[in-house]
Amino acid sequence: MVNEETAEDVFFRELVGICAELRQAFPRHVGMSRHRVQMLVRLRRNGETRHSDLRERLGIDGASVTRLVKEFEAEGLLGRRVDPADNRYTLAVLTPAGDRAAAELERSHQAYQERLLAGITAQDQETVRDVLRRLRTNITDQESR
Template structure:
């Protein structure tokens, strides 16, 4: 593996873990709450795929959230074999607080990087994304 990608992957993993510790939650709890806020009602299957975790873990997380009153779930009327999850108003508040906290956290992490340095990194990441897209369309 090239040093760039090893470092990039490590930084991404470290960021997720560090922010989760900062807010006192597991990374998956943070991701589920924010994803439900951004995407609205979502199937357990979609959450499983997006988070890369098994179905039992998704169900356990959603049941925990439901017990805390921040997520509600229901059977999908189009396919009663599937369960849908959505934030409650309390869950929306928790997720909004997480997003605000995440924004402030990111700003602190970038405080010592100049705008020019940030633009250079963003340009490299955009080039990588474009290359991924080009590779996949072949």
């Protein structure tokens, strides 16, 4: 006997699928890796940041952070220095060119999101947010049992 997919199976397959697609869609659109996009935007929003904080916030290992920082530095988008408060840490900061690149990424991302939401009403967007909040609550409730 072959079990058919349930409505729940279809719902979660679709939800996971769109989340995976969304995670990669904008980076593909701008021709950059997701981590490169995230690092530029994170530095623009937070200013000078320790490598260790970038590692934690981006969810990547220290070697990957160092590699990205060196790439951006070679491209003139980022500078780095030893943290004067604790010389065990290195700080990364956008150069003026890096700030302009990150600002353009943010503008492009906003326009991209608007295009993705074309034809989806504000009410439909709110309904989806309500469903996602309820799912999050249900997950928390299940984990506390």
